[in-house]
Amino acid sequence: MRLYTVNELIWLSSTVGIILFVIGTGSSPLDLNNFTILFTSSMWPLTILLLALGFRSSIVKLMDVVASRISDLQKVAGSNWETIFQTREGVDLDDSLDKLPSTVELPALTGRGANAVINLEKVLFESAEALQGSCEDKLKIALRDLAISRLQATCFDTYNVVFRSQIELLMAIANASVAYPVSKAIEYYEKAKEKDPEFYGKYSFEAWLRYMEKDDLVRIHENGLNINYKGEYFIQFLEDFGMPWHRRPH
Numbered sequence: 001m002r003l004y005t006v007n008e009l010i011w012l013s014s015t016v017g018i019i020l021f022v023i024g025t026g027s028s029p030l031d032l033n034n035f036t037i038l039f040t041s042s043m044w045p046l047t048i049l050l051l052a053l054g055f056r057s058s059i060v061k062l063m064d065v066v067a068s069r070i071s072d073l074q075k076v077a078g079s080n081w082e083t084i085f086q087t088r089e090g091v092d093l094d095d096s097l098d099k100l101p102s103t104v105e106l107p108a109l110t111g112r113g114a115n116a117v118i119n120l121e122k123v124l125f126e127s128a129e130a131l132q133g134s135c136e137d138k139l140k141i142a143l144r145d146l147a148i149s150r151l152q153a154t155c156f157d158t159y160n161v162v163f164r165s166q167i168e169l170l171m172a173i174a175n176a177s178v179a180y181p182v183s184k185a186i187e188y189y190e191k192a193k194e195k196d197p198e199f200y201g202k203y204s205f206e207a208w209l210r211y212m213e214k215d216d217l218v219r220i221h222e223n224g225l226n227i228n229y230k231g232e233y234f235i236q237f238l239e240d241f242g243m244p245w246h247r248r249p250h
Helices: 006-025 032-054 056-077 114-130 135-159 164-175 182-195 205-214 229-240
Strands: 218-221 224-227
Touching: 114 135, 135 229, 164 182, 164 205, 164 224, 164 229, 182 205, 182 224, 205 218
Parallel strands: none
Antiparallel strands: 218 224
């Protein structure tokens, strides 16, 4: 396709302007108020139209480049985007992220959320002072609350990326009295892939199951699958917070 010349664009804009003038003014072609209103309301649409016509060749080339880049990314990541997030390492509750600092110094607070943390600390400190009991008892209460808060935080993180099919398998493992066979676990994957083969694409059963292990939801051993402590808490988390995981398409 060729580009329009400047003269052609001027001619086109003049023609469209005359047509709008005649149609918009009707029986009063000399009514400047009608023309002003019509011209004002049509100025931006006309500008966009003229730009699109004048540079349509460049726009088409740009869209082709963008489509090519998206296609390349999809080839690297597989046929879907959500599985990209499941390639991350799971949150291990025993790693350094979930341990207390090695020193007694309070960590520095920065950013917009600093005041919110400080205010909450004051409330908690006042509540702790009002409690009856030894310092050790108060510390146990604080650590219990800290453990629950961190577990909930990791569960929200898991919920953002876990698939419905994986939650269904986790429920089945939790209800099993013995180790859950891998041969039965693959049925949940195959069922989901059959419903949406395009979504699962190149996301293999091994990768699908490995994510659950990395995120500390299950343990995989030679006898089958067992639920982990975090997996048990994650099920409770879904119930306590009323998470609508059943509505997930995958």
